[in-house]
Amino acid sequence: MDDYPLLNVFWTMLWFFLWIMWLFLLFKVITDIFRDHSLNGWAKAGWxxxxxxxxxxxxxxxVIARGKSMGARDVKQARESEAAFQDYIRKTAGTPEGGGGGATAELARLADLKEKGAITPEEFEKAKAKVLA
Structure with a gap:
């Protein structure tokens, strides 16, 4: 242990973690290259x-040239994943087919109307209270 002072251990750990972080960034960039639909095949191959x-x-x-659009694609993918998850929950929580929907389907429909701005939050609360009563 005397051959390798404590400060050298910290420097080695720092460089190791920086290298690991760079690897994560490299893989993130490579996946973003393939995920970007605005690039054609030759541009993807070049990058x-x-x-x-x-x-x-x-x-x-x-990252300098395409970092902003890289972030936008991340946000878009997160929104699409969240929408798919919410759709799955709505389908799963609903009543069996042919049951007419019930209160759960009605609440989901009201929430969609509120999100789209078709009804105000006050109207939503009144309708929700009516459905739950």
């Missing part, structure tokens, strides 16, 4: 080759 041949420079240039 991919750039990130593989010159990884540090390629990732840095990609």
């Amino acid at each position: 991919l080759i750039f990130c593989i041949v010159l990884p540090y420079l390629g990732v840095l240039v990609y």
Whole structure:
């Protein structure tokens, strides 16, 4: 242990964690290249080759050039996942087919109307109280 001072251990750990963080960023960039529908095949191949041949420079240039749209695609994917999850919950929580929907379906319909702005929050609360009564 005397051969490797404590400060060197901390420096080694710091560089190791920075390397791991860079690997995560590299994989994030590569997945974003394939997820982006605005890039054609040649552009995707070019970015991919750039990130593989010159990884540090390629990732840095990609984040600078396309970082904003990269974040927008992340937000879009998160919203689509949330919408699909909410749709799954609505379908699962509903009554069996042919049952007419019941209170759960009515509340979901009211919530959709409120989200779309078709009814005000006060109207939503009144209708919800009527359904639950």
